[in-house]
Amino acid sequence: MRNFASIPAMRRQAQAWRTEGLTIALVPTMGALHEGHAALIRTARRQADKVVASIFVNPIQFGPDEDFVRYPRDMKTDRHLCRAWGVDAVFAPAARAMYANDHSVFVEETALRRTLCGRTRPGHFRGVATVVLKLFNIVAPHTAVFGQKDFQQVAVVQRLVRDLNVPVAIVAVPTVREKDGLAISSRNARLTSEQRRIAPCLWAALQAARRLCRAKPRSSAAVGKTIRKIIRAQGAYSAVEYIETVCPRTLHPVQTVKQGTLIALAVQIGDVRLIDNLVV
Amino acid sequence: MRNFASIPAMRRQAQAWRTEGLTIALVPTMGALHEGHAALIRTARRQADKVVASIFVNPIQFGPDEDFVRYPRDMKTDRHLCRAWGVDAVFAPAARAMYANDHSVFVEETALRRTLCGRTRPGHFRGVATVVLKLFNIVAPHTAVFGQKDFQQVAVVQRLVRDLNVPVAIVAVPTVREKDGLAISSRNARLTSEQRRIAPCLWAALQAARRLCRAKPRSSAAVGKTIRKIIRAQGAYSAVEYIETVCPRTLHPVQTVKQGTLIALAVQIGDVRLIDNLVV
Numbered sequence: 242m243r244n245f246a247s248i249p250a251m252r253r254q255a256q257a258w259r260t261e262g263l264t265i266a267l268v269p270t271m272g273a274l275h276e277g278h279a280a281l282i283r284t285a286r287r288q289a290d291k292v293v294a295s296i297f298v299n300p301i302q303f304g305p306d307e308d309f310v311r312y313p314r315d316m317k318t319d320r321h322l323c324r325a326w327g328v329d330a331v332f333a334p335a336a337r338a339m340y341a342n343d344h345s346v347f348v349e350e351t352a353l354r355r356t357l358c359g360r361t362r363p364g365h366f367r368g369v370a371t372v373v374l375k376l377f378n379i380v381a382p383h384t385a386v387f388g389q390k391d392f393q394q395v396a397v398v399q400r401l402v403r404d405l406n407v408p409v410a411i412v413a414v415p416t417v418r419e420k421d422g423l424a425i426s427s428r429n430a431r432l433t434s435e436q437r438r439i440a441p442c443l444w445a446a447l448q449a450a451r452r453l454c455r456a457k458p459r460s461s462a463a464v465g466k467t468i469r470k471i472i473r474a475q476g477a478y479s480a481v482e483y484i485e486t487v488c489p490r491t492l493h494p495v496q497t498v499k500q501g502t503l504i505a506l507a508v509q510i511g512d513v514r515l516i517d518n519l520v521v
Numbered sequence: 522m523r524n525f526a527s528i529p530a531m532r533r534q535a536q537a538w539r540t541e542g543l544t545i546a547l548v549p550t551m552g553a554l555h556e557g558h559a560a561l562i563r564t565a566r567r568q569a570d571k572v573v574a575s576i577f578v579n580p581i582q583f584g585p586d587e588d589f590v591r592y593p594r595d596m597k598t599d600r601h602l603c604r605a606w607g608v609d610a611v612f613a614p615a616a617r618a619m620y621a622n623d624h625s626v627f628v629e630e631t632a633l634r635r636t637l638c639g640r641t642r643p644g645h646f647r648g649v650a651t652v653v654l655k656l657f658n659i660v661a662p663h664t665a666v667f668g669q670k671d672f673q674q675v676a677v678v679q680r681l682v683r684d685l686n687v688p689v690a691i692v693a694v695p696t697v698r699e700k701d702g703l704a705i706s707s708r709n710a711r712l713t714s715e716q717r718r719i720a721p722c723l724w725a726a727l728q729a730a731r732r733l734c735r736a737k738p739r740s741s742a743a744v745g746k747t748i749r750k751i752i753r754a755q756g757a758y759s760a761v762e763y764i765e766t767v768c769p770r771t772l773h774p775v776q777t778v779k780q781g782t783l784i785a786l787a788v789q790i791g792d793v794r795l796i797d798n799l800v801v
Contacts (some may be wrong), residue, residue: 350626404620
């Protein structure tokens with residue numbers, strides 16, 4: 242496995258592979274790798290000859306009050322995992338290599354960001370879209386693989402690719418879960434054992450909402466009430482940031498939840514922010 | 522010469538050339554081609570094996586009160602000129618092919634736009650940066666050629682390439698002028714003969730300003746006064762939109778004009794907006 246920190250060196254490797262006629266799949270990550278990333282990399286291996294995993298905790302997608310500093314980092318373990326999973330190259334640039342002091346160009350998605358995490362995390366998807374496009378331009382992948390846990394992120398990246406004519410195919414991989422249903426996330430490592438015990442309530446609540454809507458369409462309010470009740474039953478540790486019911490294509494809010502509606506939520510458990518979603 | 526309106530067809534041609542090991546230079550234009558474009562295309566021919574000229578009057582770079590509808594268009598003449606100048610492919614997409622109804626992703630440059638045309642044309646450089654990145658992604662050029670008449674546009678595109686790691690080299694070509702000094706522009710065609718007679722005052726004024734600053738540095742105010750006086754002497758047809766003195770790299774305003782300072786101006790002559798600039 243090759244390791245690159247330098248942008249020109251990563252670019253040269255990618256161009257060398259392309260010149261040989263090999264295809265490249267990119268898995269962009271912020272490190273703290275887990276079984277969710279393993280699933281992304283397995284998918285990437287089926288898509289292309291060479292798999293590049295980028296590891297970069299992107300400062301510009303975190304708000305000033307968010308967990309950029311506390312975000313888990315363990316580069317040594319991450320490299321071991323990448324090697325074990327058959328990654329061909331790890332690209333882990335320094336922040337100062339990615340952003341000049343006078344960096345001033347950003348990619349803005351202006352419609353899909355109006356709901357879900359975009360409402361509570363201003364600037365987040367601007368940071369995501371900007372770094373994703375930078376990684377695409379450096380690694381020149383044929384395919385890039387993202388997890389559906391970050392449903393809105395996938396939607397923004399697909400829109401970015403469409404609207405800017407980016408020659409990269411986007412593949413979305415279903416969320417990987419612990420046995421108790423908790424969506425696997427790097428942030429789970431920051432949960433206390435008590436918080437970890439209650440965290441599966443997010444998925445339990447989403448499933449209850451799906452069951453509620455299976456027989457007949459329900460109002461968004463009724464769905465929200467069902468979810469809130471289950472999460473509140475877990476005690477005072479948790480605070481619901483949002484529960485939203487939207488069209489999965491446009492992310493526009495819908496009032497009636499029926500087959501095909503996306504239900505997405507963000508909940509603070511202690512000081513850890515967790516998200517999850519399902520399509521009814 | 523090949524003609525492409527379809528994005529996938531243009532992309533296939535570009536990829537075919539790349540596969541053959543040929544290099545591509547792109548000259549992005551809004552049509553209404555003139556000697557300034559001829560100079561860009563001559564430069565492009567020296568830079569690469571294949572030259573693509575795009576012809577696209579980009580709606581999103583015009584403000585609601587600007588001259589999008591009145592902007593000169595003559596596709597038949599443009600194609601003749603491109604053939605005569607040795608262009609290999611013209612890419613002239615329809616606006617509806619470039620922008621979906623729900624287009625929502627834009628490239629924003631946030632620093633260089635604060636002066637010059639960026640101040641008086643809000644949204645203009647967002648439109649320019651977005652369409653330039655789209656054209657780069659479709660045509661996959663090794664090099665792209667721009668005219669220095671639009672000094673700020675070149676600066677924004679160079680910053681875009683740096684900050685988003687776009688693998689395209691940017692080449693800037695000096696402004697081509699009529700014998701009387703008027704910078705050649707598609708918009709000159711909209712001048713009446715009376716307006717055309719006074720239009721060279723922009724370049725005359727810029728040269729006077731340069732002479733003023735040659736012996737010793739002068740204040741930005743003194744330079745502005747000199748330029749305004751010369752333009753006003755041409756009569757009531759003209760209205761100065763801005764005269765600015767800035768650092769050519771950052772486009773930050775400077776108070777003292779000395780060697781290396783960029784002096785740029787925009788003047789309305791009748792209802793035609795003209796720009797010009799020089800570096801002292």
